[in-house]
Amino acid sequence: METVTKQNQKVNTTKKIKISGAEAVVKSLLAEGADLIYGYPGGAIMPVYDEFYKYQNELHHVLTRHEQGAIHAAQGFARVTGKVGVAIATSGPGATNLITGVADAQIDSTPLVCITGQVGSHLLGSDAFQETDIISISTPVTKWNYQITKASEIPEILAKAFYIAKSGRPGPVLIDITKDAQFGELDFTYKKCKKIRSYTPVPQINLSKIEEAAELINNAKKPFVVFGQGVTLGEAEEEFKAFIEKAEIPSASTLLGLSALPSEHNLHVGMVGMHGHYAPNVLTNSCDVLIAIGMRFDDRVTGNLETYAKQAKIIHFEIDPAEVDKNVKTDVAVLGNVKDTLSGIIPFLKENRHESWLQEFKKLYQIEYKEVIDGQLNASHEGITMAEVIETLNDKTNGEAVIVSDVGQHQMIASRFANFKLPKSKITSGGLGTMGFALPASIGAKMGAPNREVVAIIGDGSMQMNIQELGTILQTKVPVKIIILNNEFLGMVRQWQELFFDKRYASTVMTNPDFIKIAEGYGIKATRVSKRENLSSAIEDMIASKESYLLDVNVEKEGNVFPMIPTGATVSDVRLK
Amino acid sequence: MQKETYTISVYSENNLGLLNRISTIFLKRHINIESLTVSNTEIENVSRFIIVVNMTEENVKKILGQIEKQIEVIKAYYHTNDESIYIQSALFKIKSNLLFDERQIQNIIKNSNAQIVTVSPEFFVIEKSGRKEEIEILYNKLLPFGIMQFVRSGRISVTKDEMKISEILKKQLN
Numbered sequence: 088m089e090t091v092t093k094q095n096q097k098v099n100t101t102k103k104i105k106i107s108g109a110e111a112v113v114k115s116l117l118a119e120g121a122d123l124i125y126g127y128p129g130g131a132i133m134p135v136y137d138e139f140y141k142y143q144n145e146l147h148h149v150l151t152r153h154e155q156g157a158i159h160a161a162q163g164f165a166r167v168t169g170k171v172g173v174a175i176a177t178s179g180p181g182a183t184n185l186i187t188g189v190a191d192a193q194i195d196s197t198p199l200v201c202i203t204g205q206v207g208s209h210l211l212g213s214d215a216f217q218e219t220d221i222i223s224i225s226t227p228v229t230k231w232n233y234q235i236t237k238a239s240e241i242p243e244i245l246a247k248a249f250y251i252a253k254s255g256r257p258g259p260v261l262i263d264i265t266k267d268a269q270f271g272e273l274d275f276t277y278k279k280c281k282k283i284r285s286y287t288p289v290p291q292i293n294l295s296k297i298e299e300a301a302e303l304i305n306n307a308k309k310p311f312v313v314f315g316q317g318v319t320l321g322e323a324e325e326e327f328k329a330f331i332e333k334a335e336i337p338s339a340s341t342l343l344g345l346s347a348l349p350s351e352h353n354l355h356v357g358m359v360g361m362h363g364h365y366a367p368n369v370l371t372n373s374c375d376v377l378i379a380i381g382m383r384f385d386d387r388v389t390g391n392l393e394t395y396a397k398q399a400k401i402i403h404f405e406i407d408p409a410e411v412d413k414n415v416k417t418d419v420a421v422l423g424n425v426k427d428t429l430s431g432i433i434p435f436l437k438e439n440r441h442e443s444w445l446q447e448f449k450k451l452y453q454i455e456y457k458e459v460i461d462g463q464l465n466a467s468h469e470g471i472t473m474a475e476v477i478e479t480l481n482d483k484t485n486g487e488a489v490i491v492s493d494v495g496q497h498q499m500i501a502s503r504f505a506n507f508k509l510p511k512s513k514i515t516s517g518g519l520g521t522m523g524f525a526l527p528a529s530i531g532a533k534m535g536a537p538n539r540e541v542v543a544i545i546g547d548g549s550m551q552m553n554i555q556e557l558g559t560i561l562q563t564k565v566p567v568k569i570i571i572l573n574n575e576f577l578g579m580v581r582q583w584q585e586l587f588f589d590k591r592y593a594s595t596v597m598t599n600p601d602f603i604k605i606a607e608g609y610g611i612k613a614t615r616v617s618k619r620e621n622l623s624s625a626i627e628d629m630i631a632s633k634e635s636y637l638l639d640v641n642v643e644k645e646g647n648v649f650p651m652i653p654t655g656a657t658v659s660d661v662r663l664k
Numbered sequence: 665m666q667k668e669t670y671t672i673s674v675y676s677e678n679n680l681g682l683l684n685r686i687s688t689i690f691l692k693r694h695i696n697i698e699s700l701t702v703s704n705t706e707i708e709n710v711s712r713f714i715i716v717v718n719m720t721e722e723n724v725k726k727i728l729g730q731i732e733k734q735i736e737v738i739k740a741y742y743h744t745n746d747e748s749i750y751i752q753s754a755l756f757k758i759k760s761n762l763l764f765d766e767r768q769i770q771n772i773i774k775n776s777n778a779q780i781v782t783v784s785p786e787f788f789v790i791e792k793s794g795r796k797e798e799i800e801i802l803y804n805k806l807l808p809f810g811i812m813q814f815v816r817s818g819r820i821s822v823t824k825d826e827m828k829i830s831e832i833l834k835k836q837l838n
Contacts, residue, residue: 222681227688231735232681251735284836285677285738409729 108238109134109269112202113142115245118277121173121200123164123534125149125157129177130217132204134269149534149563152555154181156527158188159553162197163531166514167489167539169322171252172531175202179217182263183224187521189259190228194518195343196320198257200248208236208265221263230258238271242278250280255288256407257320290408290422292431300402300419301435303376309444310336311367311374311399313359313388316343316517317381317406323426324348324510327380330429334439337448339367341382343517346507350486356448360388361652362499365459365661366451368652371396372659373447380404381425384414385518394657404428458663459649463500470643471619473497473572477504479623480542480570483630488540489514489532493525493549496578499648501544511536523552529567530559540568540630547573547599557609560635568629569611569637571602574644582647606637617641665720669698670742671750671821672728674713675829677736678704686713686737689730695719699752699818707829710738716819739832743823750821754799755781756790756806757813763788766809776802787812 106114112135116124126148128136139148151157154176161172176185182203192199206215222234231251233244241264248260304310318327324347331338331348337356338348348355357364359371371377377399382388389395392414403410403417404425411420421428463474477500480488486506491514492498498515507513514532516524529543550571560567581595606613612632616625622640629636650661676682683702690697698716705712717724724742731740760783762769773780778792792802799816 223684226681226685227692234681282837283735284833286735287836407733409726409733411729413726413729 104275105272106275107134107138107269108241108264108271108273109138111238111241111273111275112245112264112269113138113146114275115242115277116173117142117145118279119171119245119249121171121249123147123149124173124175125151125160125164125531126175127151127154127157127177127181129181129204131178131206131266132175132181132202132269134266135175135202135204135264149530149559151527152558153553154184155187155523156553156556156559158185158192158199158201159521159524159527160531160534160559161199162188162192162524163491163514163528164535165197165199165531166528167511167532168535169320169511170535171198171200171249173200173202177204177217178206178221179219181217182221183219185261186224186228187519189225189261191516191519191521191524192259193228193230195516196257196316197259198252199259200245200252201259201261203261203263204269205234205263205265207267209267211265221261225261228259229261232261232263234263234265235268236265238268238273241268241273242275246278246280247283250283251286289406289424292423292427293421294431296419296421297428297432298435300378300421301432303400303402303419304334304336304378305437305439307376308441309374310334310376310378310441311370312336312338312378312380313341313367313371313382314338314344314347314380315341315382316347317404317425318344318347319511321381321406321424321426323381323424323429326426326429326433328352330433330436333433333436335441335445336378337367337441337445339363341385341388342502342515344382345502345505346510346512350505350507354445357452358502359658360385361390362503362648362650364452364503365455365650365663366448368650368658368661369451370447372398372657374399376400376402378402378404379415380429381406383410386414389414390652390656390658455650455663468643470646471617471622471640472646473500473642474504475619475622476570476572476626476640476642477501477544479626481506483623483626484540484542488512488542489536490542490544491515491525491529491532492544493546494520494522495546495549496574496582496646496648497544497546497572499579500572522549525549526553526569527556527559529569530556530563530565533565533567542568542570544570544572546578547571547575547597547602548577550602551599554605557606557611560611561609564634566633566635568632568635570629571637571639572642573599573602573639574642574646575599576644578646579648581645585645585647587653602637602639611635611637613637613639615639615641665722667718667720669716669718669745670721670724671745671748671819672713672715672717672724672731672740672742673821673823673827674715674731674740675705675738675827676711676713676734677738678709678711679736682711682734682736683713685734686715686731689727690717693727695727701818701820703820705829707833710829710833714819714821738829739827741823741827743821747825748821748823750795750819751793752796752799752817752819753791753793754803754814754816756792756802756811757787758790758806758809758811760784760786760788762809769806769809772802772805776805778802
């Protein structure tokens with residue numbers, strides 16, 4: 088990196104101007120096109136906030152109500168736009184409050200740059216007011232982090248931060264800036280980072296691996312694709328579609344892969360994993376070639392590894408070499424960005440048809456429909472089901488909304504039932520399972536995609552984990568729509584207690600506040616619906632609103648999410664009840 | 665799969681915080697590091713970590729993947745004991761009177777290829793470089809006479825294979 092910079096300085100002819108470190112932060116953000124950022128001020132970051140004030144016509148800073156809200160909003164923004172999200176906070180508690188979001192972004196590969204203030208460098212290690220060792224704290228959950236102690240480092244380090252966050256497999260970067268570095272002066276020139284000598288973001292493509300993979304696929308009788316967020320992050324949706332269509336391969340999504348392929352595509356056979364669809368889970372253990380694309384064989388996807396797709400040859404399309412053979416031993420690893428490797432393999436593929444194999448998926452879907460889906464969509468018993476809400480929402484938004492879900496039963500139902508027509512339409516906390524994610528993430532998503540309908544689907548438990556972000560909606564007037572699927576339980580934990588702990592409902596019963604009154608207190612329109620016959624018009628009213636709107640849907644209290652692969656069980660032993 | 669002793673060599677930028685980043689990779693997986701040495705290398709601004717672990721080859725490969733993923737790591741390798749040349753150093757501090765009262769000590773020092781680094785009226789210091797087992801033999805021989813202080817360094821090693829770090833760095837910059 089140092090050498091690169093030296094070379095860069097030689098070619099850079101921009102006239103140098105002396106500015107403060109704090110101003111350099113703002114100018115660096117603007118140079119990266121990051122003009123919409125989320126944060127919360129405090130002592131150690133005040134010089135930078137002072138510059139935000141001066142630059143308010145160029146850089147829009149959204150004041151959230153908690154640093155966790157800021158980082159989840161930045162994540163929502165990043166996930167819906169594909170750009171780097173930016174969150175900023177002060178030292179100490181401000182910085183530690185970011186950590187849950189940083190860990191979430193790390194495990195879900197979300198490009199973020201987090202900037203934290205730090206006590207003056209002469210105070211480092213003295214346990215000064217609001218000093219915390221955020222570099223050590225954030226090390227295991229960041230792609231990269233760095234503490235700036237001199238103003239002159241700011242442009243180079245921020246350029247590096249944006250490059251690292253976005254390139255290769257994306258992830259969060261945290262830059263800690265001491266207060267004296269913010270006050271200090273520097274000659275400002277900005278040069279975007281394009282290379283770091285110790286870092287290879289995308290592995291070189293090996294053509295022989297592509298040919299090997301193509302041969303396996305061409306000879307497969309029962310090929311099966313499991314695709315993950317890699318398709319979305321690589322913006323490879325078109326290449327992916329062309330790939331599966333040419334060889335006619337039934338394809339199932341992981342939780343984070345959802346919306347990379349339209350739900351109604353005839354080769355989309357649903358979602359794999361613990362609460363995924365019946366057919367793809369069962370047939371994982373029947374396929375002869377399993378093609379994993381931009382996914383990482385999470386334990387929620389594989390169940391018991393000892394019995395996962397043992398009969399199949401495994402092909403893994405992956406950008407991160409460390410993911411290959413990490414959980415599942417592969418026969419052919421095709422390293423590279425899936426956009427390049429998929430377009431690379433298409434010419435080697437034979438046009439193929441797998442009609443009877445596809446029929447197997449359809450047959451199993453019919454079983455799932457009869458045993459599970461029908462009862463949830465066409466319920467006659469009292470109490471609206473979560474599935475009915477999502478189905479009605481599909482109808483009223485024509486499947487074109489961005490669905491931001493939180494964590495729990497409602498997340499799984501939203502993932503199973505939402506109809507996605509457009510890419511980047513499903514935003515949720517997958518790997519970390521962070522309750523409280525959806526409300527702030529939906530704020531960032533709506534700001535990132537102002538022309539799209541953004542609907543947050545949130546459980547009554549999750550809603551109360553970052554409920555203060557209603558204040559951000561009040562202040563910014565961002566028109567996000569919020570549906571609370573309210574069963575007055577921490578539903579997913581309650582379901583496990585019912586199934587595996589003899590219905591001992593330890594600390595899962597919720598006494599909830601009046602969400603309507605809370606919303607109204609924040610100036611947000613709100614309605615409650617508890618009768619099936621009112622659901623359709625209630626959702627219609629919510630969608631019709633030009634402003635933010637909260638719909639509190641009282642759903643059946645003890646509904647369960649099925650199918651289900653119990654922890655550690657074999658995927659094909661997925662339970663329908 | 666059988667656990668074995670592996671020497672992991674990590675070539676990296678000489679950056680603050682990288683030691684922490686690498687050690688958390690082991691900590692996260694509950695893997696004990698047997699020894700760790702960091703030094704500069706034949707290439708300017710490039711550091712080398714030498715980490716000794718006892719684990720299966722399958723897991724050592726996974727760990728290597730996680731290490732190489734770190735931005736400032738240039739390249740990481742793992743080697744078995746047969747594939748590298750390695751030693752450790754140890755210092756023994758012993759009361760000076762023993763050197764004269766217990767004549768065997770002089771023979772022990774001579775026979776184990778150890779060296780006397782310093783002698784003062786109160787104590788003398790023996791230095792021994794070699795494999796861990798050789799150091800342990802010397803330790804056990806000296807133990808009955810009383811050891812005031814003992815310390816052993818981490819492993820340092822060079823590999824029989826060429827490492828080609830300069831080539832990697834050159835390639836990355838072009």
